[in-house]
Amino acid sequence: MSDPRSTGTARVKRGLAEMLRGGVIMDVVNSEQARIAEDAGATAVMALERVPADIRRDGGVARMSDPAMIEEIQAAVTIPVMAKCRIGHFAEAQILESLGVDYIDESEVLTPADEAHHVDKWSFTSPFVCGATNLGEALRRISEGACLIRSKGEAGTGNIVEAVRHLRTILGDIKKLTVAEDEELYAWAKELMAPAALVQEIAERGELPVPLFCAGGIATPADASLVMQLGAQAVFVGSGIFKSGEPATRAKAIVEATTHYSDPEIVAKVSRGLGAAMKGQTIEDLDVKLAGRGW
Amino acid sequence: MKAGVLALQGSFREHREVLDALGVEVIEVRTPQALSGLDVLFLPGGESTTITKLLRTSGLVEPLQRALDEGLPVFGTCAGLIVLADDLRDQHGANAPAVFGVLGCTVLRNGYGTQLDSFEAALRIDGIEGTFPGVFIRAPLIESTGPGVEVLAAHDGAPVLVRQGRVWAATFHPELSGDLRLHQRFLQEVAA
Numbered sequence: 262m263s264d265p266r267s268t269g270t271a272r273v274k275r276g277l278a279e280m281l282r283g284g285v286i287m288d289v290v291n292s293e294q295a296r297i298a299e300d301a302g303a304t305a306v307m308a309l310e311r312v313p314a315d316i317r318r319d320g321g322v323a324r325m326s327d328p329a330m331i332e333e334i335q336a337a338v339t340i341p342v343m344a345k346c347r348i349g350h351f352a353e354a355q356i357l358e359s360l361g362v363d364y365i366d367e368s369e370v371l372t373p374a375d376e377a378h379h380v381d382k383w384s385f386t387s388p389f390v391c392g393a394t395n396l397g398e399a400l401r402r403i404s405e406g407a408c409l410i411r412s413k414g415e416a417g418t419g420n421i422v423e424a425v426r427h428l429r430t431i432l433g434d435i436k437k438l439t440v441a442e443d444e445e446l447y448a449w450a451k452e453l454m455a456p457a458a459l460v461q462e463i464a465e466r467g468e469l470p471v472p473l474f475c476a477g478g479i480a481t482p483a484d485a486s487l488v489m490q491l492g493a494q495a496v497f498v499g500s501g502i503f504k505s506g507e508p509a510t511r512a513k514a515i516v517e518a519t520t521h522y523s524d525p526e527i528v529a530k531v532s533r534g535l536g537a538a539m540k541g542q543t544i545e546d547l548d549v550k551l552a553g554r555g556w
Numbered sequence: 557m558k559a560g561v562l563a564l565q566g567s568f569r570e571h572r573e574v575l576d577a578l579g580v581e582v583i584e585v586r587t588p589q590a591l592s593g594l595d596v597l598f599l600p601g602g603e604s605t606t607i608t609k610l611l612r613t614s615g616l617v618e619p620l621q622r623a624l625d626e627g628l629p630v631f632g633t634c635a636g637l638i639v640l641a642d643d644l645r646d647q648h649g650a651n652a653p654a655v656f657g658v659l660g661c662t663v664l665r666n667g668y669g670t671q672l673d674s675f676e677a678a679l680r681i682d683g684i685e686g687t688f689p690g691v692f693i694r695a696p697l698i699e700s701t702g703p704g705v706e707v708l709a710a711h712d713g714a715p716v717l718v719r720q721g722r723v724w725a726a727t728f729h730p731e732l733s734g735d736l737r738l739h740q741r742f743l744q745e746v747a748a
Binding site: 264268272276277279280282305340361362364 | 565569570586609646648671677692711729
């Protein structure tokens with residue numbers, strides 16, 4: 262008889278996110294890029310058909326990737342493989358779970374499938390990561406069962422300004438909660454549109470009950486160091502690596518800068534001679550802002 | 557007592573919190589300089605391929621190997637066990653070179669499967685009363701142990717906590733369990 266075990270618990274779902282702390286999760290579109298990412302020291306890869314910069318350029322509806330493409334990447338690497346479903350598209354999430362994807366990203370980078378509801382993430386054995394632009398959004402996602410929050414930034418721009426805004430907003434509001442009076446927390450819950458019990462928990466702990474990573478606009482080792490110093494616990498890099506001149510070199514450099522984020526000499530060392538960074542876009546010039554998707 | 561926690565990537569913060577709760581002085585190790593004067597070292601969970609690469613780029617492989625060969629007590633959890641073991645395989649059947657090779661174990665990386673197979677289980681551990689909460693995240697599977705390796709706990713017939721002299725290793729994460737007793741027991745035994 263085999264010894265009893267429980268799978269899909271909050272502890273093991275959050276646990277994998279905790280194992281990814283201090284690391285870099287890289288967007289990849291094929292097995293060759295996945296191997297480059299793993300060789301560079303990525304802690305996980307995000308398998309998708311187009312990186313956000315190309316989704317922006319091409320327009321149209323962006324959907325879950327072809328399962329064959331995800332399986333090809335799963336076969337190519339030993340690190341965890343994540344994949345994206347559309348906001349509220351629980352059937353895509355079910356498919357990703359059946360593929361044995363290690364983390365599901367219910368992502369604003371894809372075109373939303375539901376304009377009022379997100380996926381009920383508690384009903385899955387696979388853990389979910391969700392984006393947030395502010396504390397209320399983060400807490401709503403956690404109340405739906407997300408086990409990892411990433412600040413959204415503005416994906417596919419190579420511009421760090423929105424990531425910084427979102428991180429500062431989330432972490433700034435957490436700080437305010439820790440000094441609020443007990444009776445003020447109910448008004449905070451109303452303002453944040455978040456469950457009062459979660460607001461009270463944050464006020465007591467001084468941090469989210471799940472890890473907080475940063476995404477959307479990281480293009481250089483210095484960007485990684487910046488958001489880690491601001492309080493992100495790991496980084497997602499999408500277009501920033503494979504839209505640059507020398508992806509393998511840049512990927513390694515961002516990995517080292519994320520580990521040694523508080524040591525400017527090491528960040529300087531790895532920043533030398535990286536070739537061209539992705540061109541990037543200013544936020545004012547964007548036709549579509551992805552960060553506004555999510556309710 | 558001064559405890560180092562390898563802090564390149566992974567669950568170093570959780571090890572730190574356990575050691576803080578036990579009142580042990582903690583040094584986060586990211587550079588060779590941080591290794592001097594340590595009494596014990598913890599190697600956290602995380603992604604073993606990432607940690608292995610960062611050990612190299614941070615210049616830590618040689619000084620750490622020397623410290624381990626000279627008998628620095630070490631406790632590796634999950635990825636920490638992988639870098640200590642002397643025989644590694646991955647789920648695609650490939651052999652990987654050992655990193656420190658100071659623990660006589662054949663280890664299959666992600667041997668229990670993907671994240672869907674990550675699990676919790678109550679463990680019986682030699683010398684610890686009652687049960688201990690075992691948290692297994694994409695855990696490595698110890699397929700066999702060499703001479704001189706004691707099995708302190710097993711689950712489903714496979715060793716999950718082993719000891720070879722002053723080298724301790726677990727395939728699960730005591731640092732995520734909220735239970736201080738295993739860290740405490742390691743510190744007591746290696747200090748004795």
